[in-house]
Amino acid sequence: MGWLPEPVEELLNVALVGELTVVRPDGRPVTHPLIPLYDGGLIFMHSSTLFSRKLEHIKRNPRVAVSLSDPVAMKGNANRATIQGTANVIEDDPHSQWERLILHLWRRKEPAIDQFLKARVALPLFFERAVIQITPERCFFWPGGDTSVAPQVSAPHEAVA
Amino acid sequence: MDAVDAATLARLEGYPFVVVSWVNDAGYPVSVATTFKTDGAARRVLLDEPGGLAIPTDREVVATGSHIRPQPGIGYDERRYLSVWGRAAAAPDGTVALGAERAWGWDEAETPFFEYSERSVPQSRR
Numbered sequence: 001m002g003w004l005p006e007p008v009e010e011l012l013n014v015a016l017v018g019e020l021t022v023v024r025p026d027g028r029p030v031t032h033p034l035i036p037l038y039d040g041g042l043i044f045m046h047s048s049t050l051f052s053r054k055l056e057h058i059k060r061n062p063r064v065a066v067s068l069s070d071p072v073a074m075k076g077n078a079n080r081a082t083i084q085g086t087a088n089v090i091e092d093d094p095h096s097q098w099e100r101l102i103l104h105l106w107r108r109k110e111p112a113i114d115q116f117l118k119a120r121v122a123l124p125l126f127f128e129r130a131v132i133q134i135t136p137e138r139c140f141f142w143p144g145g146d147t148s149v150a151p152q153v154s155a156p157h158e159a160v161a
Numbered sequence: 162m163d164a165v166d167a168a169t170l171a172r173l174e175g176y177p178f179v180v181v182s183w184v185n186d187a188g189y190p191v192s193v194a195t196t197f198k199t200d201g202a203a204r205r206v207l208l209d210e211p212g213g214l215a216i217p218t219d220r221e222v223v224a225t226g227s228h229i230r231p232q233p234g235i236g237y238d239e240r241r242y243l244s245v246w247g248r249a250a251a252a253p254d255g256t257v258a259l260g261a262e263r264a265w266g267w268d269e270a271e272t273p274f275f276e277y278s279e280r281s282v283p284q285s286r287r
Contacts, residue, residue, distance in 0.1 A: 016237045017229050021182040021190035029182045029190050031225040033242045061188070067180045069194035073229050082192045110236030147193050150213025
């Protein structure tokens with residue numbers, strides 16, 4: 001289904017945090033640590049529709065990057081990767097659409113979410129959520145996490161380097 | 162965003178590495194993890210140059226330290242992060258010196274998540 005190298009998919013499947021970088025209207029980068037979710041082809045992140053400007057930044061400029069860099073957050077996996085892609089904000093129904101799209105993926109990494117869901121009436125703003133759906137377009141991979149050497153670069157349907 | 166002082170950079174030193182990000186000529190963000198040290202007096206972050214991805218000196222970059230503690234069967238806690246923005250320049254010692262101009266971050270130990278979320282509403286609307 002997806003084209004990302006298998007070691008990068010392994011990182012996506014275990015990572016509890018990745019750094020999403022988006023572009024502000026003035027062209028400057030902003031980085032947000034978020035939990036990355038992966039369905040075998042697309043990367044998903046999510047955000048409250050009220051709390052964050054990142055959604056507005058993505059709507060203006062959908063080019064993003066996701067860094068997977070912290071072995072502590074990746075079950076000790078020392079590999080590192082950065083994935084560039086195009087993001088789409090899905091927020092037609094902030095009350096339940098995210099549940100249909102990503103709850104099963106979120107629950108695998110953060111089982112405690114079910115406890116928060118039981119209290120959702122007390123946390124209404126938190127549970128009005130938008131999904132950030134990222135289509136990978138280019139991947140930088142550092143085996144062993146050594147970023148002092150050039151990364152292996154790949155893209156869909158071709159080996160770039 | 163907040164101005165950067167020596168205390169800000171001392172907090173950044175608590176992270177074992179930073180993810181350095183910039184926007185490339187094609188308009189995509191580029192991110193790479195690297196080790197670093199700080200110079201609080203000069204308000205600089207001295208970044209070890211990554212291989213194959215040169216940190217640009219003609220545009221703003223952001224360096225972000227991030228931490229969580231995994232909690233198997235639950236998820237994670239101890240969330241905190243700190244981002245520092247500025248321009249980079251080659252340093253005599255071979256590192257890349259990020260002149261720290263502004264910073265922003267959050268520490269769950271100081272501001273619980275749901276309080277942080279509520280406090281972020283006005284800011285997110287600006």
